[in-house]
Amino acid sequence: DLLIEGKYWAKNVQGKNFDKFYDYPLSWESISKYPKEIKTNIINEINAISPDSKAKASNYEEYIEALTGKTLRKMFFERYPEKLWGISVKDMTADWAPKRVNIFDKKALFFEGQWTAVGKNGAGPVYERIADEIRNSSGDIYLENQITKIETSNGAITEICTVDKKIQVGNTDVVVSSLPIVSLIRMLGHSTKLKYRGVMIFYLDCMKKRILPKDAHWLYYDSKEVYFSRITEPKQMKVNVPSSEKTLLTIEVPFTVGNELDKKDIGEITKEIIEQVEKIGLITKSDVVDATMVKEKFVYPLQYQGYSKELARVNSIIGDVKQLYSLGLGGEFNYADTQIIFEKAFDFAKSLTIDDDVSIRGIKMP
Ligand SMILES: Cc1cc2nc3c(=O)[nH]c(=O)nc-3n(C[C@H](O)[C@H](O)[C@H](O)COP(=O)(O)OP(=O)(O)OC[C@H]3O[C@@H](n4cnc5c(N)ncnc54)[C@H](O)[C@@H]3O)c2cc1C
Numbered sequence: 001d002l003l004i005e006g007k008y009w010a011k012n013v014q015g016k017n018f019d020k021f022y023d024y025p026l027s028w029e030s031i032s033k034y035p036k037e038i039k040t041n042i043i044n045e046i047n048a049i050s051p052d053s054k055a056k057a058s059n060y061e062e063y064i065e066a067l068t069g070k071t072l073r074k075m076f077f078e079r080y081p082e083k084l085w086g087i088s089v090k091d092m093t094a095d096w097a098p099k100r101v102n103i104f105d106k107k108a109l110f111f112e113g114q115w116t117a118v119g120k121n122g123a124g125p126v127y128e129r130i131a132d133e134i135r136n137s138s139g140d141i142y143l144e145n146q147i148t149k150i151e152t153s154n155g156a157i158t159e160i161c162t163v164d165k166k167i168q169v170g171n172t173d174v175v176v177s178s179l180p181i182v183s184l185i186r187m188l189g190h191s192t193k194l195k196y197r198g199v200m201i202f203y204l205d206c207m208k209k210r211i212l213p214k215d216a217h218w219l220y221y222d223s224k225e226v227y228f229s230r231i232t233e234p235k236q237m238k239v240n241v242p243s244s245e246k247t248l249l250t251i252e253v254p255f256t257v258g259n260e261l262d263k264k265d266i267g268e269i270t271k272e273i274i275e276q277v278e279k280i281g282l283i284t285k286s287d288v289v290d291a292t293m294v295k296e297k298f299v300y301p302l303q304y305q306g307y308s309k310e311l312a313r314v315n316s317i318i319g320d321v322k323q324l325y326s327l328g329l330g331g332e333f334n335y336a337d338t339q340i341i342f343e344k345a346f347d348f349a350k351s352l353t354i355d356d357d358v359s360i361r362g363i364k365m366p
Helices: 036-048 060-068 070-076 079-085 124-136 181-187 266-279 307-319 338-353 360-364
Strands: 003-005 010-014 020-024 117-119 147-153 156-162 166-168 175-177 196-206 218-221 230-232 247-255 288-301 324-326
Touching: 010 070, 020 070, 036 070, 060 070, 079 247, 117 124, 147 181, 181 307, 196 266, 247 266, 266 288, 307 324
Parallel strands: 010 218, 175 324
Antiparallel strands: 003 117, 010 020, 147 156, 156 166, 196 247, 196 288, 218 230, 230 247
16 A cells, blocks of 8 residues: 556666667667667677677676677666766676676566556655554664664674663574674674765755656666766656645765765755756756755675675674674675565575574574
């Protein structure tokens, strides 16, 4: 009852004047409408891909080229990932790349073949429902209560400190952390080179009935001239809005902690974002009646060359702490959508509660 089903389309916006809209995912139907020369190159390059080039690929760039050929790689898998991740595709590992790049016959939905829905009133009510269930099952939730320290002794957690609480932890208690793994490891007294890419999300409340083109729910931008990588208009996905005369744009800006964008004053960067959305032709400044921004520092784990060795080291430190398990997007250092995170959490809970040889608890606390 909290969700509303829908089918969502995406476009990649390119061109000097932000006026070239390419359907994404790729399809032969869309490619057939590309200029003749580009189309011919794409077909020739795909036909020339040798069967072993994927296995030989040593980085993201080579892996993608082994899937799509050079032209499609340069159109869709170079500027955009570099903007999103903030590093060159040459420095990204091959296992960072999508394992398959589907080229559908017909123009395809963004999540082709999958059930898709949005929260009728956004994502918040879904989490409020979960919170109610936790409280109804005698669980406690402490909001706005930052964890500051984890005390250990002889390889076991003894105390978890928050800004205003000290929680004693017994030897047979179970501690499941969904903190970013870098924060967890620091609280255990270690350091790590693992890094995340963050996202600033700007919400522009606009006095307009609709903004995005009719057949697009997400617009992706790879241009260096604008800070954002993606714009969404939740109203077009049937998320409720307070007034039919107004709509909201959500604008995602990838950043790295401490970089130029991160250091900008909120007022200054918000003004620039509004100017950039005007520049790409979606709104005029006077349409915006309110603007807010949230900053998430730990979103996309950076899978640079050599990260997996460092991740294994960090996981072994966590593995050595008797009651501790690290789960979730930041906790496992692996970007995944919510449904995957939840499915993994259900599996984990099951393996924690069953009492046989596949019980995770049995493995950690023999
Ligand atoms: C812009 C954006 C769009 C997305 N869109 C979608 C989508 O459309 N569909 C989808 O399924 N998924 C989407 N995702 C992914 C989704 O948000 C994640 O899969 C999900 O939030 C991961 O849940 P998590 O609990 O593992 O991590 P998080 O949600 O990141 O939770 C970790 C929590 O730890 C808290 N924390 C950190 N440090 C401390 C501390 N010291 N003390 C206490 N708490 C702390 C953080 O505040 C945070 O609340 C999107 C993500 C982003 C950033």
